Amino acid sequence: MLFFGSNQTKAQNDTIAESKINVKYTDKGFAFSTADNKYLLHIESRLQFRFATPNDQNPVTFDDFHEGKQTTFKINRARLKIGGHAYKPWLKYYFEYELSQGNLLDFRIMIERWDFFKIKVGQWKTYYNRERVISSGKQQMVDRSIINRPFTLDRQQGIEFYGRVFPQTLADFTYHISILTGAGRGATENDDGHLMYVGRLQWNMFGRELEMTGSDLKYHTKPTGLLALAAATNRSPYTRFSQSGGGELFGYEQGIPGQYHVKQAFFKTNYKPCFKMV
Numbered sequence: 001m002l003f004f005g006s007n008q009t010k011a012q013n014d015t016i017a018e019s020k021i022n023v024k025y026t027d028k029g030f031a032f033s034t035a036d037n038k039y040l041l042h043i044e045s046r047l048q049f050r051f052a053t054p055n056d057q058n059p060v061t062f063d064d065f066h067e068g069k070q071t072t073f074k075i076n077r078a079r080l081k082i083g084g085h086a087y088k089p090w091l092k093y094y095f096e097y098e099l100s101q102g103n104l105l106d107f108r109i110m111i112e113r114w115d116f117f118k119i120k121v122g123q124w125k126t127y128y129n130r131e132r133v134i135s136s137g138k139q140q141m142v143d144r145s146i147i148n149r150p151f152t153l154d155r156q157q158g159i160e161f162y163g164r165v166f167p168q169t170l171a172d173f174t175y176h177i178s179i180l181t182g183a184g185r186g187a188t189e190n191d192d193g194h195l196m197y198v199g200r201l202q203w204n205m206f207g208r209e210l211e212m213t214g215s216d217l218k219y220h221t222k223p224t225g226l227l228a229l230a231a232a233t234n235r236s237p238y239t240r241f242s243q244s245g246g247g248e249l250f251g252y253e254q255g256i257p258g259q260y261h262v263k264q265a266f267f268k269t270n271y272k273p274c275f276k277m278v
Helices: 002-018 062-066
Strands: 021-026 029-034 040-052 072-085 091-098 103-111 118-125 155-165 173-180 196-204 224-236 240-242 245-247 260-272
Touching: 029 072, 155 196
Parallel strands: none
Antiparallel strands: 021 029, 029 040, 040 072, 072 091, 091 103, 103 118, 118 155, 155 173, 173 196, 196 224, 224 260, 240 245
């Protein structure tokens, strides 16, 4: 009976240990995970207050610098971010909500079982323009550059295939192929029968993948660089996109369904040299 009771107590302790939820604080906020790592949930929030004088705007023409003075204090960002994985470590999820404006920014499911082929569905920042993909919370400047405005595709809804092939070799490439609605964040329908198609091919020239970050704040110990080609095509009422959804570039009137056929492409380089502390 004593031997049986000992085994029973051990089994109960093992069950308790296996069902225990681990809690820790990481660079993604508070993380809750099970002992078997089948489930992970992290919660993060970010607040950004903004005071601007003599006005609060992003000038794109010379005349914008002479607009009337208007001192502003506002909540520029109030984000709630929740992500993790469920059932399997490679079945991931993520959503981001803007509390101050009541906007659903991101909501996506990722299947990342293999490094060379991954699938993402939902709404997210399109992997196209490097500067726009970088989170506003990780910028080294107050605002993004003016040239970002006409080239960003911002958040779209659809499906993306991506991955990395031949890692740590001279043929180390990262690719992103996206098929999207092309109507911007929060769109509930397509304006016409055309979709947005986006492709990005990145050569990791030293066999090391360069993250979507700005300045080299981590001080790379080995040189890391990339050469990237990207292209996009879309028919819609819009000539530009932002966090607010679809809009128009300066000089364009408000469009109708399928009015504007936008084709764009760019070549991008990025290099971070190595530093050795002495």
